[in-house]
Amino acid sequence: MSETAGPGGAERTFALPDLGEGLVEATVLEWLVRAGEHIERNQPLVELETSKSAVEIPSPHSGTVARLHAAEGEVLAVGAALVTFEVEASAGIVGTVPTEERPTRRVRLRPPSE
Amino acid sequence: MTELATTPASADATASEHSMQQAINAALRTLLAEDPATLVFGEDVGRLGGVFRVTDGLQAEFGDQRVFDTPLAESGIVGLAVGLAMNGWRPVPELQFDGFAYPAVDQIVNQVARMHYRSRGAAPMPITLRLPSFGGIQAPEHHGESLEALFAHVPGLKVCSPSDPADAYRLLLQSVRADDPVVYLEPKARYWNRSPGALTEPDLPIGASRVVREGRHATLVAWGAMVHHCLRVAEFAAEDGVELEVLDLRWLKPIDTAGLTASVRRTGRVVVVHEAPLTAGLGGEIAALVQEHAFRDLRAPVQRVTGFDVPYPAGPLEPQYLPNADRVLLAVQRTLEF
Structure with a gap:
């Protein structure tokens, strides 16, 4: 993953990962995100087809999709640029920003008899 | 996010x-x-x-x-x-x-x-x-x-x-x-x-805790991110008619024994909530201070709701490790029923 730090954020390019079993390339079947779209970490990013199977690749981080580096149907070599993100500088580099959803509970209290 | x-x-x-x-x-x-x-x-x-x-x-x-x-x-x-x-x-x-x-x-x-x-x-x-x-x-x-x-x-x-x-x-x-x-x-x-909240000069001495929510039935003692968590647990408790006080300890050394004792005097029940593992965590120190200084004010043994005695887990397991609302509420119930 390459990173270019900018004043307000950083661009990160995610390269086609090694999909295992010595596969050296994959075909982009379908993009599941568009340029300009804000996506969450682990959100499905793209569907790829190798000579073994079709696999869905999850996003390695949250951010805005800046550029897709291959068209659907195009064959990419492992290590070639797949997608470039703009990641929010303010979110920090490690970990995720916790959600502010109200927690749930099952336990109900019985007030003390005073 | x-x-x-x-x-x-x-x-x-x-x-x-x-x-x-x-x-x-x-x-x-x-x-x-x-x-x-x-x-x-x-x-x-x-x-x-x-x-x-x-x-x-x-x-x-x-x-x-x-x-x-x-x-x-x-x-x-x-x-x-x-x-x-x-x-x-x-x-x-x-x-x-x-x-x-x-x-x-x-x-x-x-x-x-x-x-x-x-x-x-x-x-x-x-x-x-x-x-x-x-x-x-x-x-x-x-x-x-x-x-x-x-x-x-x-x-x-x-x-x-x-x-x-x-x-x-x-x-x-x-x-x-x-x-x-x-x-x-x-x-x-x-x-x-x-x-x-405006950013202002310090207004409390080093070592001072603060009550961030007042209540009369039990005190939740916490620091760091657990304070916010305890405030939300206190909202749940309020729905059930139980008024929890939340004490933000702020200083973990020195610990505000006077502030802790004053809260225990009001509520008579204490639940310490921390992310750190249980054994030899600060919950034990706080429990010791409370029983030394407010023994007669206690209506129940001090409860501890903490992380577990395991290495801090990988991300997806965090919700199982960190004290959740139910674990805190169960501890509160134990003090209420003692």
Whole structure:
């Protein structure tokens, strides 16, 4: 993953990962995100087809999709640029920003008899 | 991912709402401006502005002689702070993550904590060690540790942890201005949450706790990110007709025995909530203080709701490890039924 730090954020390019079993390339079947779209970490990013199977690749981080580096149907070599993100500088580099959803509970209290 | 803070460089001490990132950034800016002996350094704190953007813009404003990057060597970072402190500087080093304090424990325990004592007062250590701490952000191993009990156990160190932006500002000013070494534990999970409250000068003495919600049935004692969690548990309890008091301990050494005792006198029941593992965690120390000083006020044994005695788990397991609302409520129920 390459990173270019900018004043307000950083661009990160995610390269086609090694999909295992010595596969050296994959075909982009379908993009599941568009340029300009804000996506969450682990959100499905793209569907790829190798000579073994079709696999869905999850996003390695949250951010805005800046550029897709291959068209659907195009064959990419492992290590070639797949997608470039703009990641929010303010979110920090490690970990995720916790959600502010109200927690749930099952336990109900019985007030003390005073 | 929910709200994202604007860049801390835009933090303005007079604005009414800040994230903790911005508040700590503003505190460092205040401290660097008021005392030319203050130095900020650590891994990536300079050019990058910190992995959590907490030191964003400080190097541009105060120069690379006062805000600078160090090699990736925590023992060296703290050792540098010791030498600088001995030569009249006021170092505010950052160790990038809790788990990376371990390589620096030798310097922290053997030098920082006892140099003042060893030198018979000739070499005070006005060092504030900033340590992004605790879990809750689904980070990898070594990025979710709770070290308060470890450092509170070391004679010579003070330890504090803020729970909200305005208090983060006050506690950092107080820690850095103090001539004693302070370990300042920043709850990473709260970095991004914005809350109202102007950034103001410290208004409580070192070692003071504060009641952040009043109640009469039981006291939840917490610090760091667990304070916010306990406030939400108190809302659940209120739905059930149980009024929980929430005590933000703030200082983990010294512990505010008077504040703790005063709360126990009001409620008679105590549940300590911390992320750190149970055994030899600060919950045990707090329970001991309560029974020593408020034994006759207690209506039930002090309960502890904590992390487990396991290494801090990988991200997806965090919700199983961290004290959830049900675990806290069950402990409250145990005190109510005793």
